[in-house]
Amino acid sequence: MSYAYLFKYIIIGDTGVGKSCLLLQFTDKRFQPVHDLTIGVEFGARMITIDGKQIKLQIWDTAGQESFRSITRSYYRGAAGALLVYDITRRDTFNHLTTWLEDARQHSNSNMVIMLIGNKSDLEARREVKKEEGEAFAREHGLIFMETSAKTAANVEEAFINTAKEIYQKIQDGVFDINNEANGIKIGPQHSPASQSLNVGGSGGNQGGNCC
Amino acid sequence: MAGFYNLDHKEVIRIKVKKCDGRMKPEYKKFSIDPQITSFEMLQGILARAFEINSDFTICYLAIDSEGQAVYLSMLSDWDMDAAFQCAADPCLKLKVDLRPFEEELEDWDVIAPAEIPQHRITSLLDKGSILGTITGTITHNLGKTVNTMQRAIGLKHADEVIKPLKPPMSDMEFKNYLDSEGHMIRPNEFRLSVYQGGIEPSLRRVGWRHLLNIFPVNMSGQHRFDYMKRKEEEYRRLREEWRERFKNNTATEEVKYVASMVKKDVLRTDRCHGFYAGSDENENTLSLFHILVTYALTHPDVSYCQGMSDLASPLLVTQKDEGQAYICFCALMNRLRSNFTVEGNAIMTKFKHLSELLAMYDPVLHSYLLQKNAGDLFFCYRWFLLELKREFPFTDALYVLEVMWATLPPSPPPVELELVDADYSCKLFSSSPCSPTFTIQQAMYAKLLAMRRVGALHLATQAPLPIKQKPAGGLSSDNQVLLHPTLISSYDASPVDTDDHGSDFPQVDNPMTRSMQMKSNSIDQILQEDGSLYGKEYSTIRNADNSSGDSSSSDSSQLEEGAGEEELNRVDSGHCSCISLPVEECKSFTFTNILVEEENHERSWSVNSVVSDFSDPPTQFELSLDSNANNSTDNIELHTIHSYDSDKGNEPHILEKVTRDVGNGKQGETTESNSGIFQSMKRLLSSPKKKPTDVSPQASPRMSGGPLHKQGSAPILSPDHEMGLKLAKNYSDGNIADCKDASESIEGIATNGGGAASSVRDPSKLPPPQEFGEGNPFLMFLCLTLLVQHRDKIIQQGMFYEDIAMHFDKLVRRHDASRALHNARQLYTEYLRAQQSNMEKDKDVEDLGFSC
Numbered sequence A: 001m002s003y004a005y006l007f008k009y010i011i012i013g014d015t016g017v018g019k020s021c022l023l024l025q026f027t028d029k030r031f032q033p034v035h036d037l038t039i040g041v042e043f044g045a046r047m048i049t050i051d052g053k054q055i056k057l058q059i060w061d062t063a064g065q066e067s068f069r070s071i072t073r074s075y076y077r078g079a080a081g082a083l084l085v086y087d088i089t090r091r092d093t094f095n096h097l098t099t100w101l102e103d104a105r106q107h108s109n110s111n112m113v114i115m116l117i118g119n120k121s122d123l124e125a126r127r128e129v130k131k132e133e134g135e136a137f138a139r140e141h142g143l144i145f146m147e148t149s150a151k152t153a154a155n156v157e158e159a160f161i162n163t164a165k166e167i168y169q170k171i172q173d174g175v176f177d178i179n180n181e182a183n184g185i186k187i188g189p190q191h192s193p194a195s196q197s198l199n200v201g202g203s204g205g206n207q208g209g210n211c212c
Numbered sequence B: 001m002a003g004f005y006n007l008d009h010k011e012v013i014r015i016k017v018k019k020c021d022g023r024m025k026p027e028y029k030k031f032s033i034d035p036q037i038t039s040f041e042m043l044q045g046i047l048a049r050a051f052e053i054n055s056d057f058t059i060c061y062l063a064i065d066s067e068g069q070a071v072y073l074s075m076l077s078d079w080d081m082d083a084a085f086q087c088a089a090d091p092c093l094k095l096k097v098d099l100r101p102f103e104e105e106l107e108d109w110d111v112i113a114p115a116e117i118p119q120h121r122i123t124s125l126l127d128k129g130s131i132l133g134t135i136t137g138t139i140t141h142n143l144g145k146t147v148n149t150m151q152r153a154i155g156l157k158h159a160d161e162v163i164k165p166l167k168p169p170m171s172d173m174e175f176k177n178y179l180d181s182e183g184h185m186i187r188p189n190e191f192r193l194s195v196y197q198g199g200i201e202p203s204l205r206r207v208g209w210r211h212l213l214n215i216f217p218v219n220m221s222g223q224h225r226f227d228y229m230k231r232k233e234e235e236y237r238r239l240r241e242e243w244r245e246r247f248k249n250n251t252a253t254e255e256v257k258y259v260a261s262m263v264k265k266d267v268l269r270t271d272r273c274h275g276f277y278a279g280s281d282e283n284e285n286t287l288s289l290f291h292i293l294v295t296y297a298l299t300h301p302d303v304s305y306c307q308g309m310s311d312l313a314s315p316l317l318v319t320q321k322d323e324g325q326a327y328i329c330f331c332a333l334m335n336r337l338r339s340n341f342t343v344e345g346n347a348i349m350t351k352f353k354h355l356s357e358l359l360a361m362y363d364p365v366l367h368s369y370l371l372q373k374n375a376g377d378l379f380f381c382y383r384w385f386l387l388e389l390k391r392e393f394p395f396t397d398a399l400y401v402l403e404v405m406w407a408t409l410p411p412s413p414p415p416v417e418l419e420l421v422d423a424d425y426s427c428k429l430f431s432s433s434p435c436s437p438t439f440t441i442q443q444a445m446y447a448k449l450l451a452m453r454r455v456g457a458l459h460l461a462t463q464a465p466l467p468i469k470q471k472p473a474g475g476l477s478s479d480n481q482v483l484l485h486p487t488l489i490s491s492y493d494a495s496p497v498d499t500d501d502h503g504s505d506f507p508q509v510d511n512p513m514t515r516s517m518q519m520k521s522n523s524i525d526q527i528l529q530e531d532g533s534l535y536g537k538e539y540s541t542i543r544n545a546d547n548s549s550g551d552s553s554s555s556d557s558s559q560l561e562e563g564a565g566e567e568e569l570n571r572v573d574s575g576h577c578s579c580i581s582l583p584v585e586e587c588k589s590f591t592f593t594n595i596l597v598e599e600e601n602h603e604r605s606w607s608v609n610s611v612v613s614d615f616s617d618p619p620t621q622f623e624l625s626l627d628s629n630a631n632n633s634t635d636n637i638e639l640h641t642i643h644s645y646d647s648d649k650g651n652e653p654h655i656l657e658k659v660t661r662d663v664g665n666g667k668q669g670e671t672t673e674s675n676s677g678i679f680q681s682m683k684r685l686l687s688s689p690k691k692k693p694t695d696v697s698p699q700a701s702p703r704m705s706g707g708p709l710h711k712q713g714s715a716p717i718l719s720p721d722h723e724m725g726l727k728l729a730k731n732y733s734d735g736n737i738a739d740c741k742d743a744s745e746s747i748e749g750i751a752t753n754g755g756g757a758a759s760s761v762r763d764p765s766k767l768p769p770p771q772e773f774g775e776g777n778p779f780l781m782f783l784c785l786t787l788l789v790q791h792r793d794k795i796i797q798q799g800m801f802y803e804d805i806a807m808h809f810d811k812l813v814r815r816h817d818a819s820r821a822l823h824n825a826r827q828l829y830t831e832y833l834r835a836q837q838s839n840m841e842k843d844k845d846v847e848d849l850g851f852s853c
Helices: A019-028 A066-076 A091-095 A097-107 A131-141 A156-172 B040-050 B078-087 B119-125 B130-143 B146-154 B172-176 B188-198 B202-212 B222-249 B254-267 B284-299 B309-320 B323-341 B346-362 B364-372 B379-386 B395-408 B425-430 B437-456 B478-493 B512-521 B524-530 B536-543 B551-573 B591-597 B608-615 B638-642 B656-664 B668-687 B698-713 B722-730 B778-789 B792-797 B802-811 B818-843
Strands: A005-013 A041-050 A053-062 A081-087 A113-119 A144-147 A185-187 B013-021 B024-033 B058-064 B070-074 B093-098
Touching: A005 A019, A005 A097, A005 A156, A019 A041, A019 A053, A019 A081, A019 A113, A019 A156, A041 A156, A041 B802, A053 A156, A066 A097, A081 A091, A081 A097, A081 A156, A091 A097, A091 A131, A097 A113, A113 A131, A113 A156, A131 A144, A144 A156, B013 B040, B024 B040, B040 B058, B040 B078, B058 B078, B070 B078, B078 B093, B172 B202, B188 B202, B188 B395, B202 B309, B202 B323, B202 B395, B222 B254, B222 B284, B222 B323, B254 B284, B254 B309, B284 B309, B284 B323, B309 B323, B309 B395, B323 B346, B323 B379, B346 B364, B346 B379, B346 B778, B364 B792, B379 B778, B379 B802, B395 B778, B395 B818, B778 B818, B792 B802
Parallel strands: A005 A053, A005 A081, A081 A113, A113 A144, B013 B093
Antiparallel strands: A005 A185, A041 A053, B013 B024, B058 B070, B058 B093
């Protein structure tokens, strides 16, 4: 299946906040209560449609452990979007956001769209971080914010798609240099570099299409 | 023949055959048949094919006559055969095939009076010269076929090819053949060879793994091992209580708390689908896993805890079923694997490099494809290396893969005893430095990988690197941030929390039922909660309802648990008793040498010929094998298709009959000594190729000195350990194929003919030597290669990019087919070893090659 654009995402955040589960919910529409802990980096991909255009999201799901942090850093630069995830039932994961954000800002390209995600919103009874706190943090740092539940799928689509919309908007605004793949954006195979115009039709040729 | 009339229909008859051919030394083979469908004529046919006999031969079977004497009875008809099945087939039927019409060698089978040994110790019966005999008898015969059989083994694809296990998994009966009467492991190399070929029966894993993992110093009797385990478990308990005390006293350093919280998160999602860890988070086994990992991290400050360790420790706990014992195994395993987690990650880097070399050699097409797609670095194999493929196969299969892989590694028993702590343990633990240096060390490795990846990334680097958004001048460097991270945590920890009043938010649940459940569960949270600051207030308020019983319960239940562990150990090991041994150093060479050399003749010649004998038998010989492990790789042995080796029918080239011989010869003393000698030589050859194996260098002599001792002590296994045998035999079902059967569904990638050009390039002798290849784990490299190549067509045809490939393999987690992967890897590995060996032969003076047969 061909695509007009490919956006690279990275998912970051403390270990155990549900990064892999978010990804799985988004790509496979299922929830695995006990998910293998991620070793290194794992990948997921899904096609979405924005503005009538097929956009492939390629998502790099990183290991949350401190000792793997440097990996994560290496991946920031190639990402157009980042989902920065914390667990609303574990305040420490919220408290670490500053560190993650600094890291991300420092190692990513400046236009990377960062979505702050408070995950596990289904566990209201165990909530430790108020939604308002998340909103405030996002406001303060210029992030988009959502609370999600990888378990119930609440807001999961939205989180990924809203991020894509933001990126797409930035492309249209000319903020992103789409010729530089280091921005985490790639033009679809059928869209020759010569015709980078955003108006290119969504479903052209079919060569080299490599959907997930 | 009373038994004849007690027609208890056996489903399968295991048969051991000795073939005598004039002055040639006897050959041994082992196979199984279905008595319901096997006629005498069929049996003859099987034997003829198995030994490649073209002339007439006679068949006798060993029976015990009314006076308890072993006698050979002729088998001339179905009637005789049925009689043999009925009265002489327990535990296996011993046949003798004689190419001459008259037999004269009854004594060969009769070294030991049968009454003195239980039936299952049949191998003790075998002639002590059998190894020598087998080898010398088959060398000439086989030498000429080497090339053929190798090609057959490796180069060809046959549509009708069925993967068969090399041999059944090791049973406890078989295992005892590697021990002497007092439980000394006297034939470590043969032990490993057998595990390599067929794995270990689940019931024997607990014991077998301890040997494979090198937790015992050499020279230990069963009793010694028992005492040793007990002492080590005690030591473990002390270590564990040290940090648990800290939690109780609220004196745990930030590092301890940090490590504990990390580990907790991970054990709660490690193999939870496996029944052993299933259920609630209070699962005792999960708690044990937690204890093991925290204790290890704190007592090995240079390694500390890193994600991935829980995956490595989990199978050990499942197998050992005891926390302390699993910890000991984990220490031993980590001795080898810690380099994956530490320092600059050179170990992992080397593995990437080697796998890439290997792929380039065996499948240049795929290799160049990956290069072209910027995936040539193979970083998507990171998990494979870090966890040694543990997560790539279904759990039970992974156990099998692990043990087979471990069996290829050289025995490396601890010189004195296994250390449960690092040398710098005590000083570091007691220093309450808030941040662990290990985290920064650990990250360096993967960072390096990824830095490389980034640099080379086509899809990322089409342009000059983007300007990095700069932090304000005062911003922390990334490394600093990492270093500071634990400190940050500690500042959170200062948030208002106190352990004392956490119960006040919730009514204390206190009834006998709850209490006992609490005592039992002894949950991780409880431990962590004992220092409430770890999780902050919310944590305690949320969790304490479940965990209000406090400190006492955790210590109580740990006591229980320990007691149980001891008892269990007792049960298992009590069969062993005292003393004989192997010289330490002698076993320290790759089992690969064993694989090649184990049949080696005693004139010290090298083992091309033994390889030959491995491959010398027609594939049909095991057709009726009990183990016809109906494998689902019928249509494609991918690796084969890549190479244009030209040869005839290829079937499992391995070594069932050889195992039979190994197990079958009762001459442990000489065998081991000679093997040791060979290993010795092999080792020296490996390190200094110019030396002849005969040169006994000064540094070698201490090792050699163990030989006579050993020889002395290892007189034939005359008095087997009945108790243990019986005990183990109880939960052991003979002939089971154990766990390697439920391989996941066949993976669709069928290599067709992508690498026709490969054969010209392919020369495994150009690969690094075994002690370097794959950082000392060459077999892992071949396993990884097979996993890659099995999916080559899919990867290439779909034009996958790096991420696609990584995703593809991520989806195959726990779904690879173990039997198939092992099958292919064994073939490649054998080829590799053989090539390596001829390398060495080239290097050394060639005159030694005159096989003195």
